[in-house]
Amino acid sequence: MADALKAMTAFGLREPKQVKIGALSIKELTDVALASVAARKGRMADLSRAAAAAGLPLPGPSTHAPGDPYSSFWVAPEMWLVEAPFASHELIADMLRAALGDGASVTEQTDAWVGFDLTADDLTALMQRLCNVDFAMAPDGHATRTVMEHLGVYLIKRGKGAARVYGPRSSAESLLHAVEAAAVALA
Amino acid sequence: MxxxxxxxxxxxxxxxxxxxxxxxxxxxxxxxxxxxxxxxxxxxxxxxxxxxxxxxxxxxxxxxxxxxxxxxxxxxxxxxxxxxxxxxxxxxxxxxxxxxxxxxxxxxxxxxxxxxxxxxxxxxxxxxxxxxxxxxxxxxxxxxxxxxxxxxxTRQEDPDEYDKGFLHCDLLVIGAGPAGLMAALTAGRAGKRVILADEDFRLGGRLNAETHAVGQASGADWAVAAVAELAAMPNVRLMTRTTVMGAFDHGIYGAVERVSDHLPVPAKGKPRQVLWRIYAGKAILAGGATERPIAFENNDRPGVMLAGALRAYANRWGVKAGERVAVFTNNDDGLRTATDLMARGVDVVAVIDSREGGELIPGVRHLRGAEVIDSSGKLGLKTITVRQSNGKTEDIRVDALGVSGGWNPNVNVHSHHRSRPVYDAGIAAFVPGEDGPPGLSVTGAAAGVLSTHGALRTGRDAAMAALGLTGAAPDLPEAEDAPVRVSPLWFVHHGKGRAWIDQQNDVTVKDVKLAHKENFTSVEHLKRYTTLGMATDQGKTGNVLGLAVMAELTGRSIPETGTTIYRPPYTPVAMGTLAGRSRGKEFKPFRLTPSHHWAKEQGAVFVEVGNWLRTQWVPKAGETEWRQSVDREVLATRKSVGICDVTTLGKIDIQGTDAGEFLNRVYANTFSTLAVGKCRYGLMLREDGIVFDDGTTARMGENEYVMTTTTANAVTVFRHLEFCRQVLWPEMDVQLISTTEAWAQFSVAGPNARKLLEKVVDQDISDASFPYMGAANITVCGGLRARLFRISFSGELAYEIAVPTRYGDALLREMLARGAEFDPIVYGTEALGVMRIEKGHVAGGELNGQSTALNMGLGKMVSKKKDSIGMVLSQREGMVQEDGYRLVGVKPVDPKAALTAGSHFLEKGAAAVAANDGGWLTSKVYSPHLGCDIALGYLKGGDKKIGQRMRIVNLLAGLDTEVEIISPHMFDPEGERLRG
Known part of the structure; x- marks a missing residue:
């Protein structure tokens, strides 16, 4: 945005953090813009119409719906977290507000979270050490709130060997450490 | 050797x-x-x-x-x-x-x-x-x-790591003996997700210790084949060295897996143990049974063992416990020890059978109706004394004695929800009762079914029933199905010596008799009076024996006497295992502020505030003592400009057409009148009228507010607001989300604050355009979205400026660089504390969960014109007393005298006793402007005592100092600087 101000990752770096432990790859997400979208009271129908027109999916509970440019996952009744490419959607909140009108409350959430994409052949064993989600049985696209090493996170299953984790940005180092420690214990 | x-x-x-x-x-x-x-x-x-x-x-x-x-x-x-x-x-x-x-x-x-x-x-x-x-x-x-x-x-730190984890299954099978293996095979073959856990490193349970055939193979070999079949099933998880140590709520079981205990040192990065939380749809307890001894005098000598153990050492480990062995039994199972040992060539010199009848074992001296009444041997068994059925006694030279008093089903896990076991006279033991943990069934020896066939059958049937499996049940291999023949014998009546019941806690039959004599006859009293069953083995071999002895003494039946309560863990669990990774620096996660990396470069000192690491002060070269840094930061801020990272304050985005009314209800003061583009200080009360939290809330748009909370209460306030929204007033159009982490927020304070900000803010922020308590969405440094609030905690002309967190570090560096002409400094929480106390602003020490708005001098903020949470109860008689606690400022009469927070107010000449207590100091700092220690405190009737002299006394610190009571607004009381 402003040339004078250089963005810093949650780890105080310029480039996203990438870690490889055995078969597991951990990649920090810095190219995703996030915003929350919540229906105003009694305005769900309006929001649904506007969202459909804007190409914004509003999936049901425990679900992540991919899309272009907007993907989203359910976080609470009539509330979603929306993802979009950061480069084109840094102003995601303004863009969604314009698209959705006054039937929704929109709040920028991009820097409230640190995101990690985890990939391996199979993430089940890692998830067993990290959280109480039954990862093996969860369908692809399963999105849920859970706790990893005392930190409240969102976990999105993208396949048997792929998952996205959003945790509190200020605790990025603690969250990564928890994932790394579990991975080392399993490697 | x-x-x-x-x-x-x-x-x-x-x-x-x-x-x-x-x-x-x-x-x-x-x-x-x-x-x-x-x-x-x-x-x-x-x-x-x-x-x-x-x-x-x-x-x-x-x-x-x-x-x-x-x-x-x-x-x-x-x-x-x-x-x-x-x-x-x-x-x-x-x-x-x-x-x-x-x-x-x-x-x-x-x-x-x-x-x-x-x-x-x-x-x-x-x-x-x-x-x-x-x-x-x-x-x-x-x-x-x-x-x-x-x-x-050891007094040293444990160098090993302990992990925790979570598992899910359709069926958890606890114990991998014949019952557990058959249950797991049944469920596994049906395609169910199965976890089979056993504390042993070799699965098979008693099959490894016995010589019975199962099908065409030995029991041990059948177990090997069963384990191999299970291991090949992708839906079955075999967990050896894993003790299911407790049944908890909602089908959750705790299990400790000893990953590395069998290794000299865990492999690098590998945990020594893992504490698993197992979410089981259904569970089967197949934990087997524990043999119990018969108490007789000196029955604790090395060499006196349980009969089943004696043959386990021979059959499983190829070890004879002695050269000359005898067996003392009251049941058929004990006889197996004699036959097994003889088959292995061990010299079995006698079988002492307390029963009169039954089969005779050929080839051995089988004494029926006899009892072992004593033993000798200083460091190990040398001789047993046997009383034969005719009353004659005889010493028999042996170095090992196998004792069998029958088998107690391991009901423990089934009883962890306080289900009381019931007595089964047929096997002379307690078996699982009703009301066990929902979804948990018990099979095999744990259920009192003591034959191998019975174990296999009940294991299979329990799995079928638990999982609702239909269709043909798996065939069972042939196995022994001997009936249980036992004649209860708990202790041998003989002599005045000690006969051990609980060997770990050294509890004897005499102790139980004494407890009985002194009327501690309830099992729970017996336990606590004698310590029966209170050792780390939890009385696995002794408890039933002890209560049976008590039953005999009281004349009550064993079922009437009952058992004590069973509680987790089943076997001892190390504290490190329970702690897992939550220890040392990993005790809790850290939260880092956006300026953390900058501060670290500067050598800042950090302080833990909740999980946050905040900059406490930033030392400069030559400063050797913290006060030098803090004083400098305060003076520099008040002289020119200082910057402080206040990202840690909670930020809650509140939107919706009812957002203003919502704020009216959660804050004691009015918010519905707040204009767009303005902030207001708000005071939040608990339902009981006590102050809960404070902070500013800005109205950023018609239906859009940003609330600020204290750092400490960020989560609790958010939770409270969600409760109000979802439960109290679900009809309101209000949406909430935390944005604490989304924005890097800095306080910029001091006479040159505006001048510095003008270097980075793209818009006009002159006093006319952006007056005191203004709030706006702005841009900085040529277009980056930002928020600006003109609010002050320091009492200076001050702003809080926020940018998306990823730009926070850059904004701080940019402000310091562009504003270099004003000599800006970055100050930490200590200087923040000094300035807020100089201004009389309340914080943690005053927001102590016991104080009202009136106590804080903020009574007028509680609006009576509207209803709000806590308003009514804040007006209770006891909370509005004229002479109640009031916030005051305090300074020592002698400027050199030190104050200490926590000290108490006393009138001059009053004895330092609670009756004379006038209140206490809540916060104390050294004020570089006033040149002395200053403090805030709650003083009874304090608002009427301004200007008076009192003492503050701290008996712990040996402090008794004369002080002057002053207004809490100790610096710039008119607030001219902040409106500058």
């Missing part, structure tokens, strides 16, 4: 040798040995000293129920006391030591206690060490604790 007691057979790997030491003496064993089996193989049966009397002890069992053979393992940080030698898997280089003895195991000076056993009977301490009362803590208790005990803990 060679393995003199090793005999043929067993499941140890004789092709390999494992070297280990016990009390420094080297020995050899084989893979598959336990420490106990390897020591017995080497002819070592003396393994420990008892808790109270320091009696010589050896193992009585071959499993986790062991009360006697407790040893210390390893050294340094890995030293581990009170480990049962019977479950320690032998590994190369194992260093084991006996414990609770001095100077040596063979000669223990504390054995003198045994001579004075009369003095150490149950209840002795309570009766004896009563006078003088003051002696208990300093003299009696330390002496008793030194004389009695188990192993010693």
């Amino acid at each position: 060679t393995q003199s007691h090793r005999i043929s057979g067993g499941q140890v790997d004789r092709t390999k040798t494992v070297r280990f030491t016990f009390d420094g003496i080297p020995y050899q064993g084989h893979p598959g040995d336990t420490l106990a089996s390897a020591l017995l193989a080497n002819g070592v049966r003396l393994m420990g000293r008892s808790f109270k009397y320091h009696r010589p002890r050896g193992p009585i069992s071959s499993g986790s129920e062991e009360p006697n053979a407790l040893v210390e393992l390893r050294t340094g940080g890995r030293q581990e006391p009170n480990t049962r030698a019977t479950v320690v898997e032998l590994f190369e280089g194992l260093d084991a030591r006996s414990q609770n003895r001095w100077p040596s195991l063979r000669f223990d000076a504390m054995g003198i206690n045994d001579r004075f056993s009369t003095f150490f009977a149950a209840g002795f301490y309570y009766k004896t060490f009563m006078w003088p009362k003051s002696f208990w803590e300093k003299i009696y208790e330390p002496i008793i604790r030194r004389a009695a005990g188990l192993g010693s803990v």
Whole structure:
């Protein structure tokens, strides 16, 4: 945005953090813009119409719906977290507000979270050490709130060997450490 | 020493040798040995000293129920006391030591206690060490604790890691004996997700210890085949070395997996143990049964063992526990020990059967209607004294005696929700009762079904029933189905000596008799009076025996007498395992502020505020003491401009057409009148009228507000608001989300704050355009979205500026660089504290969960024109007293005198007693502007005492100082600077 101000990752770096432990790859997400979208009271129908027109999916509970440019996952009744490419959607909140009108409350959430994409052949064993989600049985696209090493996170299953984790940005180092420690214990 | 007691057979790997030491003496064993089996193989049966009397002890069992053979393992940080030698898997280089003895195991000076056993009977301490009362803590208790005990803990940090994890399954099978294996096979073949957990390192349970055939193979071989079949199923997880230690709520079971205990040192990065939380749709307890002894005089000598253990050592480990062995039994199962040992060539010199009838074992001297009444042998069994049916007594020379009093089903896990076991006279034991944990069924020996066939059958049937499986049940292999024939015998009536019941806590039949005599007859009283079952083995071999003895004494039946409550854990769990990774620096996660990396570069000192690491102060070169840094930061801010990272304050985005009314209800003061583009200080009360939190809330748009909370209450306020929104007023159109982390927010304070900000803010922020308490969405540095609030905690002309967190570090550096002409400094929480106390602003010390708005001098903020949470109860009589606590400022009459937070107000000349207490100091700092310590405090009737002199007294710190009561607004009381 402003040339004078250089963005810093949650780890105080310029480039996203990438870690490889055995078969597991951990990649920090810095190219995703996030915003929350919540229906105003009694305005769900309006929001649904506007969202459909804007190409914004509003999936049901425990679900992540991919899309272009907007993907989203359910976080609470009539509330979603929306993802979009950061480069084109840094102003995601303004863009969604314009698209959705006054039937929704929109709040920028991009820097409230640190995101990690985890990939391996199979993430089940890692998830067993990290959280109480039954990862093996969860369908692809399963999105849920859970706790990893005392930190409240969102976990999105993208396949048997792929998952996205959003945790509190200020605790990025603690969250990564928890994932790394579990991975080392399993490697 | 060679393995003199090793005999043929067993499941140890004789092709390999494992070297280990016990009390420094080297020995050899084989893979598959336990420490106990390897020591017995080497002819070592003396393994420990008892808790109270320091009696010589050896193992009585071959499993986790062991009360006697407790040893210390390893050294340094890995030293581990009170480990049962019977479950320690032998590994190369194992260093084991006996414990609770001095100077040596063979000669223990504390054995003198045994001579004075009369003095150490149950209840002795309570009766004896009563006078003088003051002696208990300093003299009696330390002496008793030194004389009695188990192993010693290391004072070093445990270098190993412990992990935790979560597992899910359709069926959890607890125990991998015949019942558990058959249950797992049934469920596994049906495609169900199964977890089969067993505490042993070899699955099979008693099948490994018996010689029965299962199908066409030996029991042990059938178990190997069953395990192989299960291991090949992707839907089955086999967990060896894993103890399911408790049943908790909602189908959750706790299990400890000993990942690395059988290794000298865990592999790098690998945990030593993992604490698993298992979410089980259904569970089957197939935990088997524990044999119980029969109490007779001196039944605790090394060499006196449970009969089932004696044959387990022979059959599984190829070890004979003695050269000349006898068996003392009241049931058929005990007879198996004699036949198995004879089959292995062990010299069985006698079978002492308390029953008159039954089958005779050929080829051995089988004494029926006889009892063992005593034993001798200083450090190990040498002779037993037998009383025959005709009353004659006879000494028989033996060095091992197998005792069987029957088998107690391991009902523990089934009883963890307080289900009471019920007595089954048919097997003379307690079996699982009703009302066990929902979804948990019990099979095999744990359910009182003691034959192999019964175990296999009930295991299969339980799995079918639990999972609702239909169709043909799996065929069962043929197996023995002998009936249980037992004639209860709990203790042998003979003589006046001691007959042990609970060997780990040295509780004898005499102790139970004494408890009975003194009317401690309820099992719960019996337990606490005698310590029966209170040792680390939780009385697995002794409890039923003890209560049966009590039943006999009281004349009540055993079912009437009942059992004590069973509680998790089933076997001891190390504290480190429960802590997992939450220890040391990893005790909790850290939260880092956006300026953390900048601050670290500057050598800042950080302070933990909740999980946050905040900059406490930023030392400059030459500053040797923290006050120098803090004073400089305060003075520089008040002189020119200072910047402080306030990202940690909670930020809550509140939107919706009812957002204004919502704020009116959650804040004590009015918010519906707040104009767009303005902030207001808000005071939030609890339902009981006590102040909950404070902060500013800005109206950023028609239906859009940003609330700021204190750092400490960020989460609790958010939770409170969600409760209000979802539960109290679900009809309101309000949406909430936390944005604490989304924005990097800095306070910019001081006379030159505006001038500095003008260097980065793209818009006009002159006093006219952006007056005091203004709020706006702005841009900085050529277009980056930002928020600006004109609010002040320091009392200076001050702003809070926020940018998306990723730009926070850059904004700070940019402000410092562009504003260099104003000599800006970055200040930490200490300077923040100094400035807010100088201004009389409340924070943690004042928002103490006991204080009202009136106490804080903010009573007028509680609007009576509208309803809000806490408003009504804040007006209770006791909370609006004229002479109640009021916030005051305090400074010492002598500027050099020190104040201490927590000190109490006293009138001059008043004695320092609670009756004269006038209140207390809540916060204290040194004010570089006033040149002395200053403080805030709550003083009774304080608003009427401004200008008076009092004392502040701190008896702990030895402080008694004359102070002047002043207005809490100690700096710029008119607020001219902040409006500048």
